[in-house]
Amino acid sequence: MISCHGLTYQQPPTIRMLKTTTAERPFAVQLFGAEPEIMAEAAAILNDYDLDIVDINMGCPVRKVIKKGAGAALMRNPKLAAEIIKQVVANSRRPVTVKFRSGWNHDEITAPEFARLAEASGASAVTVHARTWSDGFSGRADWRIIAMVAEAVNIPVIGNGDVKSSADVQAMLDETGCQAVMIGRAALGAPWVFQKDEFIPTLNSRRRALARHLELIALHLNPDQCLGRIKNHAGRYFKGQAGGSAIRQKIYACQTFNDLKALISS
Numbered sequence: 001m002i003s004c005h006g007l008t009y010q011q012p013p014t015i016r017m018l019k020t021t022t023a024e025r026p027f028a029v030q031l032f033g034a035e036p037e038i039m040a041e042a043a044a045i046l047n048d049y050d051l052d053i054v055d056i057n058m059g060c061p062v063r064k065v066i067k068k069g070a071g072a073a074l075m076r077n078p079k080l081a082a083e084i085i086k087q088v089v090a091n092s093r094r095p096v097t098v099k100f101r102s103g104w105n106h107d108e109i110t111a112p113e114f115a116r117l118a119e120a121s122g123a124s125a126v127t128v129h130a131r132t133w134s135d136g137f138s139g140r141a142d143w144r145i146i147a148m149v150a151e152a153v154n155i156p157v158i159g160n161g162d163v164k165s166s167a168d169v170q171a172m173l174d175e176t177g178c179q180a181v182m183i184g185r186a187a188l189g190a191p192w193v194f195q196k197d198e199f200i201p202t203l204n205s206r207r208r209a210l211a212r213h214l215e216l217i218a219l220h221l222n223p224d225q226c227l228g229r230i231k232n233h234a235g236r237y238f239k240g241q242a243g244g245s246a247i248r249q250k251i252y253a254c255q256t257f258n259d260l261k262a263l264i265s266s
């Protein structure tokens with residue numbers, strides 16, 4: 001997710017976020033913002049980068065984003081949302097998709113009509129996180145809303161919310177009629193979640209997966225950036241593992257990236 005302002009001002013931290021590798025395809029960049037003209041300008045800038053999809057964030061619940069009228073706040077301003085989608089579509093050479101929530105709160109479940117609006121404004125697909133803004137990230141995602149959206153539009157629908165395994169993927173596809181599934185939190189510190197066959201990680205396989213993650217991050221970041229960026233993720237690799245909290249403590253105590261590498265390969 002990148003700010004349309006960061007892109008139009010060519011801020012180095014924003015531009016760095018557009019870096020990718022050939023292994024990471026298809027590559028989608030998600031824009032957030034609330035001004036159609038700036039979003040259009042940002043979309044035009046993205047034409048010069050090697051990416052496959054431009055997504056628009058209309059689901060972020062964070063107050064700082066909402067206060068500016070962006071993210072999930074756009075679900076309460078469909079006219080503006082439509083204008084943003086139209087402008088981004090008109091200025092992008094790539095397919096434009098939109099990600100949003102079930103609605104603002106449980107009295108305002110607007111995802112089906114919002115999806116129709118996105119489709120009519122030129123979106124190539126939509127992703128529905130089946131929680132409302134008021135839910136934040138808590139409570140169970142209500143997959144029935146994804147089914148309602150899949151029923152409402154002809155473009156592909158990507159379902160999202162509480163998918164933690166390939167069995168959940170299949171259940172969501174079957175129960176909702178959506179065409180694809182997006183996994184969020186279950187992928188943090190658990191890249192094996194994307195394997196088709198169920199995989200029960202052992203302590204050793206967790207270490208190996210994290211060691212690979214450390215190798216990869218070192219390829220793409222300066223050594224002094226690596227530790228700060230990876231510590232949180234590193235700890236997550238041992239969530240739910242017997243003895244995991246002792247390892248997490250050791251991870252958080254590491255002073256350098258080399259200390260962390262040594263700890264994980266020990």
Ligand SMILES: Cc1cc2nc3c(=O)[nH]c(=O)nc-3n(C[C@H](O)[C@H](O)[C@H](O)COP(=O)(O)O)c2cc1C
Pocket residue numbers: 001030057059060099129137141160161162163182183184185186
């Ligand atoms: C750490 C974190 C970062 C996220 N960043 C984004 C983001 O940049 N854009 C977005 O549309 N959703 C973002 N999300 C929301 C997820 O994409 C997803 O909609 C949400 O976590 C629900 O799916 P889940 O139940 O599988 O986690 C983020 C979630 C988490 C936990």
